[in-house]
Structures are given as C-alpha cells and as structure tokens.
Amino acid sequence: MAKRNYWMPALGLLLLALFALTQVMAILREGETAVLTTFEQPRRVLERPGLYFRWPWPVQRLYRFDARVRVLEGTFEQTLTRDGKNIVVMLFAGWRVRDPLRFLERVGGAAQAEQNLNGLISNYKNAVLGRRPFAALVNTDPAALKFDEIESEILAAVQPEARERYGVEVEFLGIRKLALPEAITEKVFERMRAERKEAAERYRAEGEGEAIAIRAEADSRRDQRLAAADAEARRIRAAGDAAAAEFFQTFEKDPELAIFLRKLEVLYETLGTNATVVIGADTPPFDLLRGALPQKP
Amino acid sequence: MTEKPVKAPETGAAALVEALDTSFRLLRWALAGLLGVYLLSGLFVVRQQERAFVLVFGRAQGIGDERVRPPGLHWTLPRPFAEIRRVETERVRVVMTAAPLPAPEPGGPGPTVAWDEYLLAGDANLLHAVWALRYTVRDPAAWLFGFENPDAALRNELAHAVIRTTARFAVDAALRTDVESLRAAVEETVRRRVAAIGVGAQVERVDLVSAAPPPPVAAAFDSVVQSEQERSRLIGEARAYAARVENETTGAAARLRSEAEAYRRRLVAEVAAEADYFTAVYARYLAQPEVIAQTLHQETLRRALRRVAGVYYLRPSPDGKQELRLWLGPRRQPSAPAEGAGERR
Numbered sequence: 001m002a003k004r005n006y007w008m009p010a011l012g013l014l015l016l017a018l019f020a021l022t023q024v025m026a027i028l029r030e031g032e033t034a035v036l037t038t039f040e041q042p043r044r045v046l047e048r049p050g051l052y053f054r055w056p057w058p059v060q061r062l063y064r065f066d067a068r069v070r071v072l073e074g075t076f077e078q079t080l081t082r083d084g085k086n087i088v089v090m091l092f093a094g095w096r097v098r099d100p101l102r103f104l105e106r107v108g109g110a111a112q113a114e115q116n117l118n119g120l121i122s123n124y125k126n127a128v129l130g131r132r133p134f135a136a137l138v139n140t141d142p143a144a145l146k147f148d149e150i151e152s153e154i155l156a157a158v159q160p161e162a163r164e165r166y167g168v169e170v171e172f173l174g175i176r177k178l179a180l181p182e183a184i185t186e187k188v189f190e191r192m193r194a195e196r197k198e199a200a201e202r203y204r205a206e207g208e209g210e211a212i213a214i215r216a217e218a219d220s221r222r223d224q225r226l227a228a229a230d231a232e233a234r235r236i237r238a239a240g241d242a243a244a245a246e247f248f249q250t251f252e253k254d255p256e257l258a259i260f261l262r263k264l265e266v267l268y269e270t271l272g273t274n275a276t277v278v279i280g281a282d283t284p285p286f287d288l289l290r291g292a293l294p295q296k297p
Numbered sequence: 298m299t300e301k302p303v304k305a306p307e308t309g310a311a312a313l314v315e316a317l318d319t320s321f322r323l324l325r326w327a328l329a330g331l332l333g334v335y336l337l338s339g340l341f342v343v344r345q346q347e348r349a350f351v352l353v354f355g356r357a358q359g360i361g362d363e364r365v366r367p368p369g370l371h372w373t374l375p376r377p378f379a380e381i382r383r384v385e386t387e388r389v390r391v392v393m394t395a396a397p398l399p400a401p402e403p404g405g406p407g408p409t410v411a412w413d414e415y416l417l418a419g420d421a422n423l424l425h426a427v428w429a430l431r432y433t434v435r436d437p438a439a440w441l442f443g444f445e446n447p448d449a450a451l452r453n454e455l456a457h458a459v460i461r462t463t464a465r466f467a468v469d470a471a472l473r474t475d476v477e478s479l480r481a482a483v484e485e486t487v488r489r490r491v492a493a494i495g496v497g498a499q500v501e502r503v504d505l506v507s508a509a510p511p512p513p514v515a516a517a518f519d520s521v522v523q524s525e526q527e528r529s530r531l532i533g534e535a536r537a538y539a540a541r542v543e544n545e546t547t548g549a550a551a552r553l554r555s556e557a558e559a560y561r562r563r564l565v566a567e568v569a570a571e572a573d574y575f576t577a578v579y580a581r582y583l584a585q586p587e588v589i590a591q592t593l594h595q596e597t598l599r600r601a602l603r604r605v606a607g608v609y610y611l612r613p614s615p616d617g618k619q620e621l622r623l624w625l626g627p628r629r630q631p632s633a634p635a636e637g638a639g640e641r642r
Contacts, residue, residue: 030442031442031443048356068442069443092456092457094450134421138421139464139465140419171494172490174457177413177456177460178416178417178464179415179417182412182413185412189511192517195422199524200517203527204528206528210531211531211535214532221546222543228550229549229550229554233556233557234557235557236554240557240561241564243564247568250572251575257579264594267598268597278609278610285599
C-alpha cells in the first residue's frame with residue numbers, strides 16, 4: 001500500500017520540481033546577452049553564455065538581446081554635395097549591443113535601435129557628403145576618390161553618439177548604393193549618346209584620313225621609284241650608245257664602204273617573202289642577160 | 298457468519314491490488330524505456346559538409362578549435378539541456394548584386410532597367426552590371442555567433458566594393474577595354490573588407506556576371522564599335538593597296554632596268570659584230586675595191602631574190618619601151634602582171 005502511493009505523488013512532485021526549476025533558471029546562449037531586473041530595476045548584466053539562477057517573475061525579469069553584429073541597410077535618400085550635385089545614397093552598417101543596460105533603458109529592442117541608428121547615420125551622411133564635391137565619389141583619377149575618408153568620417157561621427165545614446169557599437173559602415181536622381185538620368189543618357197556619336201565620327205574620320213595618307217604615300221613612293229628606275233634605264237641605254245659609238249670609230253676608216261655595207265643590209269632586210277621586185281636590165285647580174293661580158297681593164 | 302461479507306471485498310481488493318501492481322510495474326518499465334529513448338535522442342550526426350557546435354546550457358562545449366564538431370556521430374545531453382547549432386562549411390554560396398537581366402529579344406526593345414539600378418562610372422556615365430560573390434564559411438564560430446545576418450553582410454560588402462571600384466573606371470574601360478582590371482579590383486576590395494569585418498567567410502571568387510550600357514544608349518555604343526571596325530577596315534585596305542603598289546613598282550622598275558640592259562647588250566653586240574665584219578671586209582676591200590664591192594652586191598641580190606615572191610626583169614628596148622622578163626624559180630606562183638607593157642612567159 002505504501003508502495004502504491006509512492007509512485008504517483010513522487011511523479012507529481014518531480015514534475016512540479018521541474019516546472020519550478022524552469023522558473024528560476026535562465027540559459028544564456030552563445031551570441032546572446034541579457035539584463036536581469038529586480039522589480040524592473042536593472043540589477044545585473046549577463047554576458048557570458050551558461051546557466052544562471054534567478055527569482056521568478058514578478059520578482060525578477062530577464063530581458064534578452066542578440067549580442068551579435070547585425071547588418072542594417074539604411075534608407076535610399078537624396079543628398080547634396082558641396083558643389084550642388086544631387087545624388088541618391090544608401091549606406092549600410094554593422095552594429096551590436098555594447099552596453100546592455102543602456103540599450104535596455106534607451107532603446108529596448110533591435111527594431112527600435114535600427115530606426116534610431118538610421119536617423120543618426122542619415123544626419124552625419126548628409127553633413128559629411130555636403131562637405132565633399134561630387135568628384136570625391138565619382139572620378140577616373142583614383143587619387144581624387146575619397147570613399148575611405150568619407151566613410152571613416154561618417155563612422156567616426158556616428159560611433160561616439162551611438163555608444164553614448166543607445167549603448168550600441170557601430171563596427172563598420174559603407175556606401176552600398178549610389179545613384180543619380182531619376183530626372184538626371186535621362187540627361188546623362190543624352191550626354192552619353194552625344195559623346196558616342198562624336199567618338200564614332202572621329203573614328204570614321206581618322207580611318208579615312210589615315211587611309212588616304214597611306215595611299216598617297218604609296219603612290220608617291222611608286223612615282224619616286226619609277227623615276228629612279230627610268231633614270232637608271234636611261235643611263236644604261238646611254239652607256240650602251242656610248243659603247244656602240246666607240247665601235248663606230250672603226251667605220252671612220254672608210255665611211256663610204258660602211259654606208260655601202262649598210263645599204264646592202266637594208267636591201268636584204270626589206271625584201272621580204274611577199275615582195276615583188278622589178279629590176280632593170282642594167283642591174284648586175286641581170287646585165288648578163290643583155291650580154292655583158294667582163295672587160296679587160 | 299462474519300466471514301462472508303469480509304471475504305468478498307478481500308477477493309476484489311486483492312485483484313485490484315494485483316492489477317495495480319502489474320500496471321505500476323509496467324509503468325516503471327515504460328518510464329525506464331522512455332528515459333532510455335530520451336537519452337538516445339542526444340545522438341546526432343554531423344554530415345560531411347557540415348560542422349556543428351554543442352551548446353550545453355547555452356555555452357559552446359570545448360575550448361577554441363575543439364568547440365567545432367567534425368563530421369560523424371556524436372552524443373550530447375538531449376534538449377533542453379543541450380542545443381546543436383550547425384553550419385555548412387564546404388558548400389560554395391553565392392550572393393549577387395541583382396538578378397541578371399534577361400537577354401533582349403533581337404529587334405525588340407531592350408530590358409527595362411529602373412533608374413536606381415544603374416552604376417556610376419568614373420566619367421559620370423551610367424552602366425548596368427550584375428556581380429556575384431562566391432564564398433564558403435571558413436570560421437563557423439564567427440559565422441554563427443559573431444553575426445546575426447552574415448549573408449547580408451556579404452551582400453552589402455559586395456555592393457559596396459562594386460560601387461566604389463566602378464566609380465573610378467571610365468565607362469568604356471568598365472564595359473570593354475579594362476574589364477579584368479575592374480573585376481580584380483572589386484575582388485581585392487571584397488577580400489580585404491570581408492577579412493576586416495571578421496564574418497568568418499572565405500572569398501572564393503568575385504565574378505562580373507553581366508555588364509552593359511544602359512538600354513537607351515546601347516545603340517550609340519554599338520555604333521562606336523562599328524566605326525572603330527570601319528576605321529580598321531579602311532586602314533587595312535589602304536595598307537593592302539600600298540603593299541600591292543610596292544610589289545608592282547618593284548616589278549616595273551626591274552623591268553625598265555632589264556629592258557635597258559637588254560638594249561645595251563644587243564646594241565653593243567650588234568655594233569661589235571658589224572665592226573668586226575667591216576674590219577674583215579675592209580682588209581680585202583683595200584686590196585681590190587671594185588671586185589669586192591661587186592661581189593658583195595651580187596651576193597646580196599642573190600640571197601634577197603631567193604626569198605621574194607616574184608621578180609620582174611625590165612629590159613629597155615632601143616625604142617624606149619620596157620620589156621618584162623619573168624624569172625622562173627623553184628617555188629613560184631605567178632602573181633598579177635606589172636603595169637605597163639611587158640612580156641610574160
């Protein structure tokens with residue numbers, strides 16, 4: 001009989017004890033932080049993960065926060081640079097709870113924290129960008145680009161205030177979106193079109209100009225070379241004529257004989273196979289037909 | 298008499314006691330069994346591509362690198378005393394700056410891009426580009442316990458690196474001439490920043506998925522490329538022309554020279570031969586001029602008249618009329634008679 005009664009209440013007591021335990025235990029996980037309040041007065045900050053004991057509600061209350069870095073994306077807003085250019089910028093930042101007590105007091109939760117941080121970052125973003133020209137953000141000269149400096153300035157301005165006001169540490173931030181206002185983009189397109197058109201025409205003109213120059217050069221070179229070759233040819237022919245002239249001196253010995261031989265040659269050359277020749281009877285040897293006989297001198 | 302009423306309840310009670318006894322024994326075994334199952338639920342498997350942490354009462358068990366559980370079978374206290382947090386470390390993950398643009402239909406209008414989806418280039422021109430970052434989780438502790446939304450961190454760092462790097466490249470360099478430098482610079486910036494913020498990721502590669510001029514100006518960009526090609530073509534043709542002319546001129550010049558040379562040689566040879574002949578004749582001529590002259594004359598006539606088609610021999614008659622005698626040779630076709638009176642045979 002005692003045995004029978006032992007199990008049921010024992011089981012019940014066990015369950016009750018377990019329930020009571022859950023009310024006085026708090027498990028803080030990796031990446032979490034918490035504030036323990038006694039009658040809503042902050043008493044203790046729990047930072048290291050593990051098992052903690054506490055009084056149950058309503059004596060003590062546990063407020064948990066994620067202690068990890070959270071990346072927040074800001075709003076996409078228009079701002080003015082120093083030289084009056086409108087740009088639209090969005091920043092991002094990584095933040096975490098640094099002072100849980102202050103965080104609980106001043107902020108209360110992550111959503112609220114991000115809202116506050118957004119406002120803070122926005123403020124300083126406008127201030128810092130307003131001191132810089134557009135060319136510090138967009139420039140083909142890398143030395144003139146000041147992204148690092150701008151972001152450092154904003155971060156340096158935001159960090160102390162975030163710590164002080166919200167108990168939050170801003171670990172890093174940066175520009176994640178940079179654009180021109182919608183109204184400007186169409187003008188930019190027009191400018192881009194005009195630039196391209198000018199470049200296209202320039203390339204075409206360059207091509208034509210250079211082609212003409214190459215061809216002219218080629219023609220001029222050809223003329224020069226042909227002239228030189230022509231002169232050379234003339235020289236050779238003249239040399240030939242001069243050499244021949246030397247031989248002509250031989251004919252000086254008897255010019256009439258030379259002429260006679262030449263005539264004979266021409267006679268032979270000109271009487272071709274289709275020629276018809278009419279010869280007078282006095283021409284030797286045909287004078288033989290008349291009966292010409294050798295005469296003694 | 299008094300036994301009977303006592304007996305009945307005793308039998309019933311005994312049966313009840315027995316039944317309860319059995320059921321409690323069963324309950325004991327059942328509880329023991331449940332406890333065993335409960336303890337067994339602490340078994341867990343870490344897969345090959347994963348690593349895991351065991352949080353016992355919230356704290357990661359182990360110190361330093363020992364905290365990371367390698368792939369395999371492990372046991373720990375069951376919930377709610379212990380919690381298992383896993384992360385895939387081997388899988389290559391991707392974040393992109395935007396969804397890739399769909400390919401434009403040929404001839405149709407280009408894809409629509411919103412005004413805020415453009416990137417600013419260094420010469421204040423606009424372009425559209427989509428980038429991708431491939432990474433793996435290298436430090437699971439930092440990934441799980443250091444950051445609440447680590448992939449958002451990477452997505453933002455990628456966008457950040459893209460913006461500040463594109464802002465120093467001219468639009469033509471970013472789209473065409475210097476794309477690899479741009480990609481390498483973005484990758485270098487992403488690596489540096491990811492290491493600096495300590496999110497525990499390993500950057501595998503940063504890729505430029507697509508880059509194009511804004512659709513409204515795409516045609517203008519194309520025309521520049523076309524005219525560059527046109528320029529190359531014109532210059533190429535001119536160069537080909539120049540080469541051709543050069544070759545032709547070389548040939549023409551050589552020809553001029555060789556023709557002149559041939560003339561010279563021929564002339565000299567001919568004249569030399571004539572001079573030799575003259576010298577030879579002259580020697581004989583000096584001795585007997587008239588004989589030599591006549592002999593040469595006859596010889597020439599003989600050779601010449603052998604070739605001709607017809608010879609007409611005119612013999613003057615005493616009364617002044619001309620007679621025509623026909624020379625008959627081995628191969629002769631009688632041709633048309635000469636004008637004037639004459640005989641023919």
